[in-house]
Amino acid sequence: MRFYRAHVLVCAGTNCSLKGSQAVRQRLLNELEEVGLADEVKVVETGCFGLCEQGPTVVVYPEGVLYCRVTPDDVPELVREHLLKGRRLERLLYREEAEKAVQTVPQVDFFRGQQRIVLRNCGVIDPESIEEYIAHGGYEALGKALTEMKPAEVVAELKASGLRGRGGAGFPTGLKWEFAAKTEGDVKYIVCNADEGEPGTFKDRLILEGDPHAVLEGMAIAGYAVGARKGYIYIRGEYALSIERLEEAIKQARKMNFLGDGIFGTGFAFDVEVRVGAGAYVCGEETALFESLEGRRGEPRLKPPYPTERGLFGKPTVINNVETLANVAPIILNGAKWYRGFGTEGSPGTKVFTLTGDIVNEGLIEVPMGITLREVVFGIGGGIPGGRAFKMAQTGGTSGGCLPAELLDVPMDYDELAKAGSALGSGALLIMDDTHCIVDIARVFARFFEHESCGKCVPCREGTMRIHDIMTRIATGRAGEKDLDNLEALARTMTTACLCPLGQAAPVPIMTTLKYFREEYDAHIKEKRCPTGTCRALAAPAATLAAGKGA
Amino acid sequence: MAREHEGAVDLGRVDEIVARHKGREGALLPVLREVQDAVGYLPQEALERVALGLGLSLSQVYGVATFYSLLYTKPKGKYTVRVCESAPCHVQGAQEVVDTLVRELGISFGETTPDGLFTLEKVSCLGVCGVAPAVMIGDRVYGNLTPETVVAVLQEYR
Numbered sequence: 001m002r003f004y005r006a007h008v009l010v011c012a013g014t015n016c017s018l019k020g021s022q023a024v025r026q027r028l029l030n031e032l033e034e035v036g037l038a039d040e041v042k043v044v045e046t047g048c049f050g051l052c053e054q055g056p057t058v059v060v061y062p063e064g065v066l067y068c069r070v071t072p073d074d075v076p077e078l079v080r081e082h083l084l085k086g087r088r089l090e091r092l093l094y095r096e097e098a099e100k101a102v103q104t105v106p107q108v109d110f111f112r113g114q115q116r117i118v119l120r121n122c123g124v125i126d127p128e129s130i131e132e133y134i135a136h137g138g139y140e141a142l143g144k145a146l147t148e149m150k151p152a153e154v155v156a157e158l159k160a161s162g163l164r165g166r167g168g169a170g171f172p173t174g175l176k177w178e179f180a181a182k183t184e185g186d187v188k189y190i191v192c193n194a195d196e197g198e199p200g201t202f203k204d205r206l207i208l209e210g211d212p213h214a215v216l217e218g219m220a221i222a223g224y225a226v227g228a229r230k231g232y233i234y235i236r237g238e239y240a241l242s243i244e245r246l247e248e249a250i251k252q253a254r255k256m257n258f259l260g261d262g263i264f265g266t267g268f269a270f271d272v273e274v275r276v277g278a279g280a281y282v283c284g285e286e287t288a289l290f291e292s293l294e295g296r297r298g299e300p301r302l303k304p305p306y307p308t309e310r311g312l313f314g315k316p317t318v319i320n321n322v323e324t325l326a327n328v329a330p331i332i333l334n335g336a337k338w339y340r341g342f343g344t345e346g347s348p349g350t351k352v353f354t355l356t357g358d359i360v361n362e363g364l365i366e367v368p369m370g371i372t373l374r375e376v377v378f379g380i381g382g383g384i385p386g387g388r389a390f391k392m393a394q395t396g397g398t399s400g401g402c403l404p405a406e407l408l409d410v411p412m413d414y415d416e417l418a419k420a421g422s423a424l425g426s427g428a429l430l431i432m433d434d435t436h437c438i439v440d441i442a443r444v445f446a447r448f449f450e451h452e453s454c455g456k457c458v459p460c461r462e463g464t465m466r467i468h469d470i471m472t473r474i475a476t477g478r479a480g481e482k483d484l485d486n487l488e489a490l491a492r493t494m495t496t497a498c499l500c501p502l503g504q505a506a507p508v509p510i511m512t513t514l515k516y517f518r519e520e521y522d523a524h525i526k527e528k529r530c531p532t533g534t535c536r537a538l539a540a541p542a543a544t545l546a547a548g549k550g551a
Numbered sequence: 552m553a554r555e556h557e558g559a560v561d562l563g564r565v566d567e568i569v570a571r572h573k574g575r576e577g578a579l580l581p582v583l584r585e586v587q588d589a590v591g592y593l594p595q596e597a598l599e600r601v602a603l604g605l606g607l608s609l610s611q612v613y614g615v616a617t618f619y620s621l622l623y624t625k626p627k628g629k630y631t632v633r634v635c636e637s638a639p640c641h642v643q644g645a646q647e648v649v650d651t652l653v654r655e656l657g658i659s660f661g662e663t664t665p666d667g668l669f670t671l672e673k674v675s676c677l678g679v680c681g682v683a684p685a686v687m688i689g690d691r692v693y694g695n696l697t698p699e700t701v702v703a704v705l706q707e708y709r
Contacts, residue, residue, distance in 0.1 A: 014678075014679055014681075014692070015679060015681040015682050015694070018679065018682050018692060018693065018694040018695075019682070019694075019695075052681035052682065053681070196678055197675065197676060197678075198676070199637035199638050199639055199675065199676035199680070200637070200638065200639040200676070200680050201676075201678065201680075202678040202679060202680055202681065205678045236678070237584075237621045238621075238674075238677055238678065238687065239678065240690055275577070275580070275581070276580075276581070276584065277580075277619075277621075278580055278583070278584060278619035278620070278621040278622050279619045279620035279621035279622075279674075280618065280619050280620065281675055281676075292580065293577050293580070294576075294577045295577045295578060295579030295580055295607075295611075295615065296579075296611065296614070296615060297614050297615055297618040298618060298619070313576060313577075354680065354681070356639040356642075356680040356681065356683060357639055357642045357643070358642065362680075362681045362682075363681055364681070394638070398637065398638055428639075428680075430638055430639050430642065432642055436642060441638060441641065441642065444636070444637070444638050444641045445638060447636075448637055448638070448675060451673075451675060452675055454618075
């Protein structure tokens, strides 16, 4: 094995790739060759590093110096200064403020507040190398489970850890595994839900791109725990790079016998197959996903029976989100007690969030559960760009609630966010500053649900359409007071009567905006005025429009 | 990716794909995706062959083919331009990118340019919200777009 005196990590996650990290990597290889350092410095392509806003990012080890917004033209100088002369290239260093320029990774505020369990290897290892995964403790947990633990002990450990489903519903993972383990059946399945469609969410994509083996290992452990021999990963058709990395990882794992027959010399056999979706948000709902995987329209089933009794192909099935599965190996390796050292009593562990919208550090972070919204937005997130005022944060993606500045100190965990009328959901965080109109964004939420409703149940099919219709009329100054009553009635009906969480959650974002930003609705309805000037139909001066009565 | 928008559909190719997947659990979706890659879209003759080959009713096959946004029962332009207009992209100015695309291509959503080059579609979320607003053309994603840069991107395909 060759030893290198320095490693240059280039982020090759989707966001950095879109900003040109491939060209940076190529230029690095060329330059190192040119200055005769190709044998001494290794360039590693990693998965997402998280700091997408500052991409493409490059980290040089052993010092851990972080360089941001690196272009191919910066590379010759970077190589000559840092790698030949041993001096940091000041102008590309990450800066929080002008005076704090010299930054290594652990010094950066963005990382200091984070606790990386799920993202332990993202941005650190080459995701296409199983050797690097193993070198970082990979497949050790699977080995421990298979050789030192009984299946029931694995389930018990998961239960004790308090891990809850990271796809949004927050159901206790250990309990789900126990139900499946106790259901009689020769054939059982483990399904990884990688149909990440919640707008604003891209964590599963980046986990799969950055550390695919972590998910495979979690699935194999789940298989052992419940007695399943086959796993499926159902993934969005749009996630080309994740699919490629997964296929490669599966091939490598089979070759080293972490998948296949007789894993770790035991009698346990397990294999994984990737199934690619074809574009339908509703397939993120577990029973719709089964329908799709079985070759039908992705329409949700009635529950019960629950998947652990009759799931995929009618067999007992454990279906877990990507992030949930990536938590499994560390829990088995370090124990439930260790895991409970992070997060809150009711929501142990960490949560991966994706930061989007009007926030300085757009990107991917992992923090202990229970951290406040304020710490995420103004600490790790770096605050609102241009010194503008915070207006609202939507937690949990488009199906989550919208929280105003007064609720910035809400602890981010399943129970506290639910109390605030919102949800932890997928971990998407959309931040808006005061230039945006609440009615306009609520109209966009409504349009989304109308488009994505599968049409199977009437309250959702008709309700999402009516909500979008009402929101459009409010945004164009054609709504009256009665419309708000209708919105409330629709919301009640849909929450109670819709078949699946899509329809049940569809009114949530709308109703929270109405609850917390009522005055903006009133301005649109009573005064025919958009306070931020966003709604185009109302862009004319308020006085002229206020004269006419709305339809 | 071979695309045939005119003339007879190569049903031999369809049969070959069906034969390769036959007996596999839940084969329909993978089969339809492969057939579409080979043919360019999912014409009725192809759907009939898939139904026959897999022993499914045509209504089930047609139902699936029309349910998913990445499956097409009508011919498409050479490149599908899929523009995201979900909330994260909207907040970052997607509406102007959408308006620019509609104006620049001279077509509405779901339509194909007369030269057969572009089909314009809306998409719910591409999962690249870190670089919003985003557009996907063919298999490639473009992020951090403005009305100016999206025109430049289109030029790459013309």
